Amino acid sequence: MADRHAHEAHGDVADLFTQQTWDARYAESDRIWSGRPNARLVEQANGLTPGTALDVGAGEGADAVWLAGRGWDVTALDVSEVALGRVRAHAVEAGVGERVHARHHDLMTGEPLPGGFDLVSAQYLHPPAERFVEIMGLLGGSVRQGGLLLVVGHHPDDVTSGVRAGHGHPELLFTPNKVVAALPTEEWEIRVAESPTRTVDTADGPVTYTDTVVLAARR
Ligand SMILES: C[S@@+](CC[C@H](N)C(=O)[O-])C[C@H]1O[C@@H](n2cnc3c(N)ncnc32)[C@H](O)[C@@H]1O
Secondary structure (H helix, E strand, C coil), X not given: XXXXXXXXXXXXXXXXXXXXXXXXXXXXXXXXXXXXXXXXXXXXXXXXXXXXXXXECCCCCHHHHHHHHCCCEEEEEECCHHHHHHHHHHHHHCCCHHHEEEEECCHHHCCCXXXXXXXXXXXXXXXXXXXXXXXXXXXXXXEEEEEEEEEEEECCHHHHCCCCCCCCCHHHCCCHHHHHHHCCCCCEEEEEEECCEEEEEECCEEEEEEXXXXXXXXX
């Protein structure tokens, strides 16, 4: 999951979205995330009929591999080639290499994403505040009519509660309302807009985080 990087997010905000930054971060170690799928994805996608899925900002591919293991055909997009190499390797290791397609895409170019997906998932992808609506529009544009958009992120309450008190760019964290406001009501039916908490064991003891979870169906 994305907790470690949210704590480390300091410096020029534009640098947080470049291939150079993320290739360097991923190259710091063989594996920077846990390898387990994100709990919010598992909660929301568990009961869905498998189809085609797009994982945007897929990282090392744990979510893509989990979805593929449940029968989904998954396209995993990321700006980092180092991460994409791990997505491919993990998918092959897990025996789902044929159902996971790792593709390079830089969201900051503003170019449209591939379209027609049954499910588009963005987990702990925190776009620059001034481009938030545009990026939500790009994600939504990839969902087929009747398909689902799942957006999960770190909630701003984490800053005020102190668990992310040292976050360098608190403006990147977002509420469910911010996501909902970016999705035109004539186009989207909101199924879930919640702020659940989760407790994670850390070296300093248990820490409780608040997530933003929005699941929307395209009309
Ligand atoms: C906080 S990580 C989350 C990774 C994964 N979804 C997870 O939950 O473990 C954010 C991901 O977004 C990717 N990313 C950052 N900027 C991007 C951009 N401009 N275009 C596409 N992906 C980007 C990073 O490489 C990274 O893998």
